[in-house]
Amino acid sequence: MTGALVTSPPVVMAPRSDGFEVVWGVSRLCRGWVEWESDDGSRGTASGDAFGMVPQGARVLRVRVEGLPHGSCLRVRTVTEAVDASSPRHESAWKSVRTLDGSSEDARFAVWNDTHQRDDTLRALHEATPEVDVLVWNGDLCNDWTDPAEFTTTVLNPAGLDVSDGRPLAVVVGNHDVRGTWAYQLEDFVATPEGRPFTAFRIGPVACVVLHTGEDKPDAHPTFEGRVAFEPLRAEQARWLREVTARPEIADAPYRVVFCHIPLRWIDETVVDYDADGYDWFSRMSRDAWHDALVGWGAQIVVSGHTHYQTSLPATEEFPYAQLISGGPDADTASDEAAAWIDGEASADELVLTMRDLAGEVLHEVRLPPLA
Incomplete structure (x- = not known):
C-alpha cells in the first residue's frame, strides 16, 4: 500500500495525576505502543489495552499510560507498525509531557x-x-x-x-x-x-x-x-x-x-x-x-x-x-x-x-x- 502509515502527531489527552492517554491516526490496520523516558532516567513502554491486546486499529490507535508519580516530567513517542508488514515501522518524534500535580502551589x-x-x-x-x-x-x-x-x-x-x-x-x-x-x-x-x-x-x-x-x-x-x-x-x-x-x-x-x-x-x-x-x-x-x-x-x-x-x-x-x-x-x-x-x-x-x-x-x- 502507498501513503503515510501515520496520519497525525501523537496527541496527549485525558491528563491525570498518574498518567494520560496518547491518541494518533493511522491509514491502515496497525499496532502501536508508547515509549517514555523520565527526567530521573527511568524508562518504560505502554503496550497493552484493557483486554490484554497490543493496541490495534485501522484509523486510530490509543494507548493509556499509567502508574506514574504526579508531576512527572517525561518524553514520550509512539511506535507504529502495519499489521501486514507492508510498510516500515514509524517512530514519532519525542514530545514532552507532564502529569498533573494537585499538590503544586500554582x-x-x-x-x-x-x-x-x-x-x-x-x-x-x-x-x-x-x-x-x-x-x-x-x-x-x-x-x-x-x-x-x-x-x-x-x-x-x-x-x-x-x-x-x-x-x-x-x-x-x-x-x-x-x-x-x-x-x-x-x-x-x-x-x-x-x-x-x-x-x-x-x-x-x-x-x-x-x-x-x-x-x-x-x-x-x-x-x-x-x-x-x-x-x-x-x-x-x-x-x-x-x-x-x-x-x-x-x-x-x-x-x-x-x-x-x-x-x-x-x-x-x-x-x-x-x-x-x-x-x-x-x-x-x-x-x-x-x-x-x-x-x-x-x-x-x-x-x-x-x-x-x-x-x-x-x-x-x-x-x-x-x-x-x-x-x-x-x-x-x-x-x-x-x-x-x-x-x-x-x-x-x-x-x-x-x-x-x-x-x-x-x-x-x-x-x-x-x-x-
Whole structure:
C-alpha cells in the first residue's frame, strides 16, 4: 500500500495525576505502543489495552499510560507498525509531557471553544496559547460529522497542527460534536480519564469538573431522528457530581471551576419555543439537573462557549457561581462572532481568568479568591 502509515502527531489527552492517554491516526490496520523516558532516567513502554491486546486499529490507535508519580516530567513517542508488514515501522518524534500535580502551589490552564474546523482560527489560537498544565477544548470542534475521515483532521491534526504539544488536551463535547451520521464514532478519537464524557481533576489549587451539556433541544426533537439520549446522561452526571465533589482532592480545593460547552446561565432566559425553530442559548435542562450539586460543592465559575458571543455574568444570590462565555469561530477580531481564548492562572492568592481576542486584547477578566 502507498501513503503515510501515520496520519497525525501523537496527541496527549485525558491528563491525570498518574498518567494520560496518547491518541494518533493511522491509514491502515496497525499496532502501536508508547515509549517514555523520565527526567530521573527511568524508562518504560505502554503496550497493552484493557483486554490484554497490543493496541490495534485501522484509523486510530490509543494507548493509556499509567502508574506514574504526579508531576512527572517525561518524553514520550509512539511506535507504529502495519499489521501486514507492508510498510516500515514509524517512530514519532519525542514530545514532552507532564502529569498533573494537585499538590503544586500554582496552576495554569487555557480554554478554546467553537473552533468549528476553521483552520485560520485554529492557527491563530495555537500561536497565541502558551504551554499550560491543561488545554480545555470546550466543545464544537466540528460543524457535524458527515465524513468519518474528518475525525483525524479535526481532532488529532487540526489545521495540520500538534495542538497538544506542551498542552495536554481535555476535550469537552459540544452540541455540534454530537451531530451528523458518524457522530457516534467520536468516542474512538477522544480519550477521557474514565472513558465517560465527564470527569474531574485537580491541577495545583484548582479543582476542575468537566460536564457534557448534550444538545440544544430536547432528545425527542424531530431533528435528532431518535439518535440522542442526553436526558439520562444529565441525570447520570447529577448523581456522579455528588460523588466526585465529595472526593478530598476535589472537595477541599481552594478554587472550583466547571467546564461545559453550553452555558448554565444566559443574559436572556426566555422560555424557548422548540417548535418554532428555537434552541437553547443556555442549558436549562442541565442547570436544573446539576445546580444543587454545584452550589453544594461551592462551584465558583462555569466556563462555556456555544453562544459565539463573549459574555461574563457575575455570581448572584440565586446563582452563586459566575458564568464566563468565550467567543465564536471567526479569526477576524471585528466579527460579531470573533474567536477568543481564556488564560487561567492560579496562585495561593487568587485565580485569574483572562479572556483575550486573537489580537491579544483583554475582553473580560474574572478574579476569584481562594475558598476557605
